[in-house]
Amino acid sequence: MVSYKELGLVNTKEMFAKAVKGGYAIPAFNFNTMEQMQAIVQAAVETKSPVIMQVSKGARNYANATILRYMAQGAVEYAKELGCPNPQIVLHLDHGDTFELCKDCIDMGFSSVMIDGSSLPYEENIALAKKVVDYAHKYDVTVEAELGVLAGVEDEVSSAVSHYTKPEEVIDFSQRTGCDSLAISIGTSHGAYKFTPAQCTRDPKTGKLVPPPLAFDILHEIEKKLPGFPIVLHGSSSVPQDEVDTINKYGGKLPDAVGIPEEQLREASKSAVCKINIDSDSRLAMTAAIRKYLAENPSHFDPRQYLKPARENMKKMYIHKIVNVLGSNEKF
Numbered sequence: 001m002v003s004y005k006e007l008g009l010v011n012t013k014e015m016f017a018k019a020v021k022g023g024y025a026i027p028a029f030n031f032n033t034m035e036q037m038q039a040i041v042q043a044a045v046e047t048k049s050p051v052i053m054q055v056s057k058g059a060r061n062y063a064n065a066t067i068l069r070y071m072a073q074g075a076v077e078y079a080k081e082l083g084c085p086n087p088q089i090v091l092h093l094d095h096g097d098t099f100e101l102c103k104d105c106i107d108m109g110f111s112s113v114m115i116d117g118s119s120l121p122y123e124e125n126i127a128l129a130k131k132v133v134d135y136a137h138k139y140d141v142t143v144e145a146e147l148g149v150l151a152g153v154e155d156e157v158s159s160a161v162s163h164y165t166k167p168e169e170v171i172d173f174s175q176r177t178g179c180d181s182l183a184i185s186i187g188t189s190h191g192a193y194k195f196t197p198a199q200c201t202r203d204p205k206t207g208k209l210v211p212p213p214l215a216f217d218i219l220h221e222i223e224k225k226l227p228g229f230p231i232v233l234h235g236s237s238s239v240p241q242d243e244v245d246t247i248n249k250y251g252g253k254l255p256d257a258v259g260i261p262e263e264q265l266r267e268a269s270k271s272a273v274c275k276i277n278i279d280s281d282s283r284l285a286m287t288a289a290i291r292k293y294l295a296e297n298p299s300h301f302d303p304r305q306y307l308k309p310a311r312e313n314m315k316k317m318y319i320h321k322i323v324n325v326l327g328s329n330e331k332f
């Protein structure tokens with residue numbers, strides 16, 4: 001058993017309380033590779049932003065659970081080396097689907113876990129979340145649970161349809177589970193294809209898809225029922241069109257990829273939404289930079305040559321989100 005406190009990590013408690021009060025949101029960036037980790041830490045340190053580094057089941061399968069844990073520990077030390085004596089870094093399990101997986105992460109030094117029972121019947125979701133909360137709280141680890149189902153397709157996280165969170169259930173759910181934050185469904189979804197073209201309108205000037213707005217009425221109802229309670233939005237990549245265009249220009253094929261407009265995420269950040277999950281935008285930034293570099297430098301084959309611009313492009317994106325969308329900069 002390793003406590004996250006020994007690793008210099010923090011849980012989400014104080015971070016979320018400050019974010020809700022201050023009207024901003026904490027970025028929750030997924031990472032699978034060293035370059036993503038470096039870019040996240042550099043961006044957080046340069047902007048003085050707290051940050052949640054999250055690991056999915058898929059990331060554990062890809063990179064190895066132990067390696068990712070040590071990378072997060074390395075992230076804390078790297079942040080100190082970059083001039084931040086007390087970095088505010090959370091190591092979070094994203095979409096944990098069993099008690100055993102959550103326990104394993106808690107035992108190996110995670111400071112926060114998500115138990116995603118959102119596809120289960122209501123009572124089973126509560127029972128599973130409560131079991132995780134009871135274990136996690138013994139070690140001062142915070143727990144995110146989810147109510148409502150997101151649409152979209154992603155490696156390990158998929159659902160064909162979206163079921164918005166029912167505001168009438170949130171008080172009962174949060175009280176009976178004891179969770180520290182609640183992920184809700186108000187129209188976001190995972191991946192780079194958040195809406196079908198049929199769900200969107202087209203901007204007559206650019207020809208680009210304009211998605212339908214998020215269900216802010218549901219968010220506000222939830223806020224009224226649970227004043228000050230930390231709310232989480234998954235599936236919040238914006239799918240920047242310039243990155244999609246670069247990918248398509250250099251041999252990729254991402255027709256009609258569409259995300260959540262940043263103005264809406266900016267608005268959500270000012271509410272009780274205090275954690276915003278972003279993964280796909282990092283994948284797009286990395287892929288766009290690599291495709292461009294390799295197309296322009298066909299004789300290069302040293303991975304450092306193309307991973308460097310990829311890392312720089314991700315860092316630029318992370319800084320943009322922190323400063324211009326979530327407003328989590330200059331917080332310590």
Ligand code: G3H
Binds near residue numbers: 056059095190
């Ligand atoms: O919400 C899901 C995250 O984007 C993680 O995706 O399961 O492919 O690692 P992944």
Ligand code: 13P
Binds near residue numbers: 190236
């Ligand atoms: P995106 O696919 O929109 O980046 O969402 C990521 C996410 O919700 C991770 O849990």
Ligand code: ZN
Binds near residue numbers: 235
């Ligand atoms: Zn998610």
